[in-house]
Amino acid sequence: MRRTGVADTPLHDGKAPRWLFQRMQALAREIVSAIVEEFGPRELLQRLSDPFWFQALGSVLGFDWHSSGVTTTVCGALKEGIRGLEKELGFFAAGGKGKASLKTPAEITAFGQDLSVDPSGLVYASRMSAKVDNAAVQDGFTLYHHVIFFTADGRWTVVQQGMNETSRYARRYHWLGEGLASFTCEPHSGIWAARRENKVLNLVAQESEQTRLASAALSCQAPERLLRELERALHLRMPARHEILYTDIDPKRLQKTLLASYEAQPGSFEDLLGVRGVGPRTLRALAFLAEIIYGAHPSFRDPARFGYAHGGKDGHPYPVDRETYDKSIEVLRQAVERAKLGDRDRLHALRKLERMHGS
Template sequence: MRTGVANLPLHGGKCPAWLFGRMTGMTRALIEAMVCDTGPDGVLRRLSDPYWFQALGCALGFDWHSSGLTTTVCGALKEALKDCAGQLGLFVAGGKGRTSRRTPDEILIYAERFPVARNAEELVYASRMSAKVDNSAVQDGYQLYHHTFVFTAAGRWAVIQQGMNEGNRQARRYHWLGDTVKDFVCEPHQAVCCDQRGETLNLVARESDPARRVIGELAREKPERLVRDLTLLQEKDLLRLPARHRVELTDIHPRNLHRVLLKSYERQPENFAALLATPGVGPKALRALSLLSELAYGTPPSYRDPARYSFAHGGKDGHPFPVDRATYDHSIAFLHRALSESRLDRGEKMEAFKRLGQWERVMENR
């Protein structure tokens, strides 16, 4: 299940080398302590929790509300486990930008070097589908630029990925936990957390199920027919929508769409999930097919933003919901215990406790 989403200010720049080195050392010590305490599966559960992940970044010393926290903490995690992954049974693949596109190869390399109880191709599929869902099937205005895939020797996995919206200068972080994924394309998340919501083409919403079925059928049709239907709709100017983020006929260029539709037609995907997994089928193709589904077949997709909760543990004024004190206290207590049991020296521990305390006070005042 996807366990949460966080919205953060989009910041540029790089983490200083002196800080990143210390973050890497502390991350290794914390992960070793966590593996001893909860096992590799427990680490996955924590990393998939957006609240705990944010607290971890603060304990490591990074800016508590910066978009860079995601990429830097994931980078420190990958570097920290690079030489002890086999020993701990915990592996990290992917990263930011071009590195994210090497995720499948890195998964396969780890699977060749170490015994993994699950078919490596299944892990590659999970990596690709989680990215496809958040970048193409849920079109919320955030373009993915970071994807980290963490998995265990037992074959369990988690995903931390982040997208950016240059228009509002925000970044949105998506967390996935693979243990309870039943269907990648129908409500794959348990909670989606952010401070802003907007109208979103949400093809993985439960209410989009009729549209998913029709879109899967359309993808098996000859491209010439779909292009002809889109052209006819544009000529008739049937769609009149108010000012909002829904797809409009003027946004679709049938001729440019032909090449992508040809790929899906040649593959004959059996359903929407197979279509989404087809290389080359991205946001534009899905927007066009969802538009045809709505106008020609009367099966509109959902435009509900999956975000439901504020990023943090709630607000002191009760908006958008009261502070969840139990979850809040549990996050802090777990990090305190992990820090106490880690093999860091006293000075490093005290600095980490101090930063964690500062973050705790900030969250209490929200």
């Protein structure tokens, strides 16, 4: 199981017109049905976890290539498009934007009788992937959209999006359950981003392994001791690059959360993430202490790896693997050709694919 990508897109406040969304739903239903019939639901999960393919799908469905609305609208069209066909397809969707995302666990559980596995594993994957992107990858984006797609045998893909209030950009995170060895160590295998952020605390980077171990160990210690160490550390002169670690840290506000982690005695960083109330500030404070006390250096590398689908106008800094991209487009092209569409809709979709592929 692996996490396969992150995408940055400009925020657009508008919604897809009702007539367009209804058209997208119908087209999404036919494309999903064609892919499941030809390749199986597992292949569809893998494709949705690919930021390139997802963006191409959004364009084929008729939405602005660069808009942040691609994420919410495509996920919504997919979820609504397959409504009532989930059991037949062996492919399910749960979650959504804003308050709808909070219903994800209940929606997963509601499909329980149609699954061949215990849905609790899917609920955990949904919650942990959201916790990682909200708290362990501190890149300036706060999640406001979360959807999990899954199969009857428990395979899953998560597509979620966060907002940066300052830059007015959105960033999309893709997760693929199959092949994921750890939720907390290099879970990305591909990332799509308009740009890299300068101030990032990346606690899921390979380079942050010692920070993760030290943070989990520190969280098991008495809160009083940690708060004393934190008060002392905040008065030290630190390198400028460490600013993100101690920005907006108030020891008094951490007492309740540190007590909760002390009582939970987490055995790993993943367990620490699962403690109720542990969020970005708590993890930042623990990472700060891990460096001061143990000399564990966290990563400040933005995990974003992919740019727009053609690698940017000059192909830098996100070169495209053309062979992989060609294969992704071919799967989508075959789905469009096999979908039960009118000639006009099919021709329109194929022309969009040709324009993307030829760029």
